Amino acid sequence: MQIAIALFDRFTALDAVGPYEVLQRLPGASVTFVAEKRGEVRTDNGFLGVTADAVFSEVPSPDVVVVPGGIGTSKLREPGAIHEWVTNAHQTSTFTTSVCTGAEVLAVAGLLDGLKATTHWSSYEVLEKMGAMPTGQRVVENLGERIITAAGVSSGIDMALRLSELLVDETAAKAMQLMIEYDPEPPFDAGSVEKAGDEVMTRLLEYLVDKT
Amino acid sequence: MQIAIALFDRFTALDAVGPYEVLQRLPGASVTFVAEKRGEVRTDNGFLGVTADAVFSEVPSPDVVVVPGGIGTSKLREPGAIHEWVTNAHQTSTFTTSVCTGAEVLAVAGLLDGLKATTHWSSYEVLEKMGAMPTGQRVVENLGERIITAAGVSSGIDMALRLSELLVDETAAKAMQLMIEYDPEPPFDAGSVEKAGDEVMTRLLEYLVDKT
Numbered sequence: 001m002q003i004a005i006a007l008f009d010r011f012t013a014l015d016a017v018g019p020y021e022v023l024q025r026l027p028g029a030s031v032t033f034v035a036e037k038r039g040e041v042r043t044d045n046g047f048l049g050v051t052a053d054a055v056f057s058e059v060p061s062p063d064v065v066v067v068p069g070g071i072g073t074s075k076l077r078e079p080g081a082i083h084e085w086v087t088n089a090h091q092t093s094t095f096t097t098s099v100c101t102g103a104e105v106l107a108v109a110g111l112l113d114g115l116k117a118t119t120h121w122s123s124y125e126v127l128e129k130m131g132a133m134p135t136g137q138r139v140v141e142n143l144g145e146r147i148i149t150a151a152g153v154s155s156g157i158d159m160a161l162r163l164s165e166l167l168v169d170e171t172a173a174k175a176m177q178l179m180i181e182y183d184p185e186p187p188f189d190a191g192s193v194e195k196a197g198d199e200v201m202t203r204l205l206e207y208l209v210d211k212t
Numbered sequence: 213m214q215i216a217i218a219l220f221d222r223f224t225a226l227d228a229v230g231p232y233e234v235l236q237r238l239p240g241a242s243v244t245f246v247a248e249k250r251g252e253v254r255t256d257n258g259f260l261g262v263t264a265d266a267v268f269s270e271v272p273s274p275d276v277v278v279v280p281g282g283i284g285t286s287k288l289r290e291p292g293a294i295h296e297w298v299t300n301a302h303q304t305s306t307f308t309t310s311v312c313t314g315a316e317v318l319a320v321a322g323l324l325d326g327l328k329a330t331t332h333w334s335s336y337e338v339l340e341k342m343g344a345m346p347t348g349q350r351v352v353e354n355l356g357e358r359i360i361t362a363a364g365v366s367s368g369i370d371m372a373l374r375l376s377e378l379l380v381d382e383t384a385a386k387a388m389q390l391m392i393e394y395d396p397e398p399p400f401d402a403g404s405v406e407k408a409g410d411e412v413m414t415r416l417l418e419y420l421v422d423k424t
Contacts, residue, residue: 014233014392017260021226021365024259025419031259040252040263047236047243048229051252051261100393121393138397152393153233157366162399174402175416180226181312181333181364183403184396185350187374190386191395204387207237 001028001167004062004089006082006105007035007052010044010072014153015099019066022160022176026168034059036081044071056085061092064163068156069100069120076105083109090146095163097148099156106147107132115142120152121193154191157182213240213379216274216301218294218317219247219264222256222284226365227311231278234372234388238380246271248293256283268297273304276375280368281312281332288317295321302358307375309360311368318359319344327354332364333405366403369394 003023005016016033024031035041035052042049065086076082086109090096098106103119106112107130117132117140124134138151139159143166150159161182164173190196196204215235217228228245236243247253247264254261277298288294298321302308310318315331318324319342329344329352336346350363351371355378362371373394376385402408408416 012233013229017225017229020260021224024257027419031257033260045236045243048232048245049263049265051263053261121390138395139399152391154369154392154394154396158397158399165399170400171412171415172419174400174408174412175419177398177400177402178333178405178408178412178416179364180366181403182366182396182398183350183407184366184394184398185370186389186394186396187351187370187377188382188386188389190389191393193390195395196386196390200383200386200390203383204390207239207384207387 001026001030001064002059002062003029003031003064003066004034004059005031005066005068007033007041007050008072008076008082009041010070011041011068012070012100012153013043013048013050015068015070015102015156016066018154018156019099019160021180022157022164023064025176025179026164026172032059032062056081060088062089063094064167065089065093065096067098067102067105069098069102069104073101073104077108079108086111093146095146095148095166097150097159097163099150099159100152103127103132103149104130106149111147115145115147116140117149118151119149213238213242213276214271214274215241215243215276215278216246216271217243217278217280218297219245219253219262220284220288220294221253222282223253223280224282224312224365225255225260225262227280227282227314227368228278230366230368231311231372233392234369234376235276237388237391238376238384244271244274268293272300274301275306276379277301277305277308279310279314279317281310281314285313285316289320291320298323305358307358307360307378309362309371309375311362311371312364315339315344315361316342318361323359327357327359328352329361330363331361
């Protein structure tokens with residue numbers, strides 16, 4: 001079972017690594033990080049470099065496609081190499097998936113037209129303009145179309161557990177959950193806009209301004 | 213605020229990337245991935261390469277030390293370069309932390325003698341033999357000693373949120389939680405040995421045998 005995770009400049013590391021960590025131990029799983037060029041790709045802030053081991057043309061028909069998001073998707077709004085790869089790979093994939101603003105890549109690739117989908121909470125409007133129907137669910141399944149989209153960053157872990165169930169079975173998915181000890185105990189309950197509230201949002205926006 | 217995340221051959225990616233993703237957007241945060249040699253380091257199964265941008269001697273006194281775990285820690289049970297770095301860095305760090313079997317590195321570095329600590333559920337005995345007192349908590353704080361250890365793999369996210377609160381304040385930590393949309397909805401409740409049960413454990417052990 002070949003799992004291909006797409007990389008591009010300024011992707012968000014956890015979007016990619018969450019699903020990778022869940023899926024890599026499934027029976028027969030082989031994970032390949034793939035990009036337009038082979039070699040190092042840097043994350044959104046540049047603090048982390050990750051290796052793309054293959055170019056898109058070398059992984060034309062993976063069983064599972066995972067497209068992470070990140071600030072870099074703002075440079076991927078015109079059709080290009082990654083979109084062409086996603087469109088073609090989806091013809092034969094078992095599942096084509098995205099995390100966070102990776103949904104925009106699927107949308108530009110023409111996969112989300114008229115479909116319910118999700119993305120990072122800050123990007124619903126962009127995704128809607130691209131023809132999808134954004135929802136606030138953490139994981140949105142379009143099983144007929146073999147497309148699953150996940151919300152922001154950490155949601156890729158939840159998505160990949162469900163994907164493990166679909167690819168193998170529920171026991172396999174639970175085994176992956178146990179392996180990564182995913183028994184979450186966040187010390188706060190601020191993981192959504194509604195729960196976080198105004199003070200937190202104000203602070204977050206301050207930090208984003210400082211970083212950009 | 214300099215955050216140093218240690219890398220070594222066959223580390224577990226999510227152990228490192230979970231805390232990285234939470235901490236990197238804190239005000240003034242700079243994250244450096246550091247190892248014995250500069251360049252690419254591969255994860256436990258070899259599927260993923262991550263860049264070490266600096267060697268240990270170049271980052272002698274970070275504010276925060278994060279040591280991930282992974283199968284590779286089984287080769288780090290004798291004192292070596294990483295332990296020497298941890299011991300020295302801890303003299304001036306604000307917090308020295310580990311995720312998963314990264315606790316073993318802290319233990320060999322002499323930091324956990326007689327302290328409560330945690331690690332991956334499969335490794336309590338090893339950690340106990342190294343002089344720590346393993347507990348089943350997800351995040352174990354020794355604030356007097358400025359040491360925090362987290363349980364398996366995904367627990368580094370919870371740990372890093374608490375660390376954000378300690379380093380900045382609660383609002384900052386919540387802003388990080390919102391940014392990574394950490395509002396977990398695992399589709400199953402199998403994230404601990406007790407919750408997963410025998411069938412899941414049997415399957416997990418089958419997969420581990422196949423992979424090694």
